[in-house]
Amino acid sequence: MNIQPFEPSHLLALAPEIVLVISAAVIMLADVNRGRERKRELGVVAALGFGAALVAALLFTLPGLTADGQFGGMIRNDTAAFAFRILFLFAGMVTALIATDSPVIGKEGEFFLVLTGSVIGMNFMALSTDLVMLYLSIEASSIALYALAGSLRESDKSAESGLKYFLFGAFTSTVLLYGFSLLYGFAGSTNLYEIGARLGEAGVGGVPTLPVILTLLTVVVGLGFKISAVPFHFWAPDVYEGAPTPITAFLSVASKAAGFAVLLRLLLTVFPGYAGIWTGIIAALALLTMTIGNLLAMQQRNIKRLLAYSSIAQAGYILLGLAAYYNLNTDGNVGGEHAIGAVVYYLGMYTLTNLVAFGVIILVSRITGSDEIADFSGLSRRSPGLALAMLVALLSLGGIPPLAGFFGKLYLFAAAAEANLLWLVVAGAINALLALYYYLIVIKVIYLGQPKDEATVPVSRPYVFALWVCSIGVILVGVLAGPFVQIAQAAGTNFLR
Amino acid sequence: MSIPLSWYLALSAALFSIGVFGVLSRRNAVGVLMGVELMLNAVNINLVAFWHYGAFGPSTGLAFALIVIAIAAAEAAVGLALIISVYRRRKTVVVDDVNLMKF
Numbered sequence: 001m002n003i004q005p006f007e008p009s010h011l012l013a014l015a016p017e018i019v020l021v022i023s024a025a026v027i028m029l030a031d032v033n034r035g036r037e038r039k040r041e042l043g044v045v046a047a048l049g050f051g052a053a054l055v056a057a058l059l060f061t062l063p064g065l066t067a068d069g070q071f072g073g074m075i076r077n078d079t080a081a082f083a084f085r086i087l088f089l090f091a092g093m094v095t096a097l098i099a100t101d102s103p104v105i106g107k108e109g110e111f112f113l114v115l116t117g118s119v120i121g122m123n124f125m126a127l128s129t130d131l132v133m134l135y136l137s138i139e140a141s142s143i144a145l146y147a148l149a150g151s152l153r154e155s156d157k158s159a160e161s162g163l164k165y166f167l168f169g170a171f172t173s174t175v176l177l178y179g180f181s182l183l184y185g186f187a188g189s190t191n192l193y194e195i196g197a198r199l200g201e202a203g204v205g206g207v208p209t210l211p212v213i214l215t216l217l218t219v220v221v222g223l224g225f226k227i228s229a230v231p232f233h234f235w236a237p238d239v240y241e242g243a244p245t246p247i248t249a250f251l252s253v254a255s256k257a258a259g260f261a262v263l264l265r266l267l268l269t270v271f272p273g274y275a276g277i278w279t280g281i282i283a284a285l286a287l288l289t290m291t292i293g294n295l296l297a298m299q300q301r302n303i304k305r306l307l308a309y310s311s312i313a314q315a316g317y318i319l320l321g322l323a324a325y326y327n328l329n330t331d332g333n334v335g336g337e338h339a340i341g342a343v344v345y346y347l348g349m350y351t352l353t354n355l356v357a358f359g360v361i362i363l364v365s366r367i368t369g370s371d372e373i374a375d376f377s378g379l380s381r382r383s384p385g386l387a388l389a390m391l392v393a394l395l396s397l398g399g400i401p402p403l404a405g406f407f408g409k410l411y412l413f414a415a416a417a418e419a420n421l422l423w424l425v426v427a428g429a430i431n432a433l434l435a436l437y438y439y440l441i442v443i444k445v446i447y448l449g450q451p452k453d454e455a456t457v458p459v460s461r462p463y464v465f466a467l468w469v470c471s472i473g474v475i476l477v478g479v480l481a482g483p484f485v486q487i488a489q490a491a492g493t494n495f496l497r
Numbered sequence: 498m499s500i501p502l503s504w505y506l507a508l509s510a511a512l513f514s515i516g517v518f519g520v521l522s523r524r525n526a527v528g529v530l531m532g533v534e535l536m537l538n539a540v541n542i543n544l545v546a547f548w549h550y551g552a553f554g555p556s557t558g559l560a561f562a563l564i565v566i567a568i569a570a571a572e573a574a575v576g577l578a579l580i581i582s583v584y585r586r587r588k589t590v591v592v593d594d595v596n597l598m599k600f
Binding site: 170175181 | 506513516517520526529530532533536537539540543544547551553554557558560561564565568571572575576578579580582583586587592595596
């Protein structure tokens with residue numbers, strides 16, 4: 001990577017983030033100037049801000065338009081960063097839309113302000129190629145998320161959820177930071193590419209292997225927390241249950257994807273020479289995460305906790321793709337970018353799918369006042385549209401063709417099979433069956449249960465828009481997978497070099 | 498200049514370990530936060546020591562340490578706010594007592 005001197009035109013590479021900062025300022029001013037009853041428009045303002053940032057991303061930051069190595073090598077605007085940026089901005093927009101009608105948070109300007117700030121942090125997580133910038137962006141998004149998780153001040157559960165998330169998050173991110181300080185010491189630089197070049201291959205060169213492996217472990221702990229991999233998952237169900245549901249949706253998709261973006265960036269640029277070691281660790285984590293996530297999900301009565309454990313299990317499938325990186329390379333015939341491309345594709349489709357599922361849950365729990373699975377009984381007769389959206393989401397999570405989830409799993413398992421990780425593929429397939437069991441139970445309750453109440457569930461316009469966009473996305477990304485797979489593959493290639 | 502780099506690294510590792518022990522053993526949320534602060538200071542010792550002995554050129558290590566201090570302050574501000582929010586509702590900051598949600 002060549003570091004370029006600063007030119008004003010480089011600011012274009014940050015156009016989406018600049019738009020988000022302006023949007024945050026507008027939200028703050030509107031919050032001060034509006035009366036209490038008109039504040040529900042703030043969510044729409046925030047969503048428009050995210051939409052404008054999406055347009056800016058598509059206009060100014062298409063890979064190839066801007067070269068890498070800008071801002072002293074702090075950021076790299078490649079296809080990988082582009083794909084993740086689009087994903088975060090989209091998740092932010094949908095979260096703002098589904099939070100608009102919330103009785104408490106929908107009227108609070110600071111909620112949308114902090115949400116925007118968190119997305120800015122995540123964008124920089126995908127862009128950063130420097131330890132300082134990386135730590136700064138991780139904390140910028142995490143600190144905002146701690147506050148968001150605890151933002152329902154009238155709820156005991158939300159306060160508890162915010163505290164738990166903060167205590168676990170501050171601890172693990174500091175462990176990660178200790179690893180960063182050691183990396184700086186080994187390489188004498190904070191640029192990821194320079195560190196990668198300095199570390200080189202395991203057992204070759206000046207840096208002894210054992211300290212590097214310790215550093216690798218701190219990275220796995222710090223980011224294992226963000227992606228909620230077993231055994232760093234204890235916070236996830238509690239935080240997901242207690243946090244305001246739009247934030248639960250946001251945490252389960254955007255925060256997890258951001259964790260994966262940084263994990264891919266660090267493992268593939270700093271530790272490529274140690275791939276033989278970390279793929280082993282990742283494979284073990286993948287097996288544990290899938291199995292424990294699915295087994296615990298089967299026992300849940302609360303739909304938010306069920307989706308929390310399901311999202312832990314989904315992280316396991318994604319780790320399976322990451323573990324497939326190394327053997328592919330040694331086989332020589334195919335590159336590791338297949339595996340990484342499958343990971344990026346899966347993250348994209350998982351974001352769309354989980355947003356639909358949480359969108360429906362928020363609507364139903366708002367009128368029933370609880371999150372029990374039994375409340376969904378007979379939803380198909382009350383609101384056929386919502387029931388259909390939930391059906392699409394759950395079948396996609398379960399991996400039924402022709403929905404996006406099927407192709408996502410197919411690519412992941414195919415990559416793992418090419419890497420000769422057959423035992424992991426078998427474990428993944430068994431887990432996919434286990435998961436299908438509890439998704440189908442929810443579908444059964446929705447379609448065959450008796451409704452307790454015949455009234456339709458009220459749905460507002462921003463909501464209909466968000467649910468339509470995501471549901472159609474789930475089907476499109478599956479049926480017309482070609483272009484999306486191409487972007488994911490290009491992103492995977494960018495992570496490697 | 499008679500003190501070698503390894504002493505600083507050992508000090509930092511010890512401080513980090515004390516911090517980890519504090520986080521894992523403390524029942525009080527404020528105590529846990531103090532453990533995290535110790536760990537952050539261990540990181541700062543590492544960064545400044547590496548910068549001083551490594552002759553790495555530009556003062557990246559110093560800048561990194563300053564940024565860590567700033568972020569630690571931001572983190573403590575949000576963390577203490579959350580602890581106060583829990584205390585107002587539950588009249589306790591003992592982590593074991595804050596357990597409404599169990600599976």
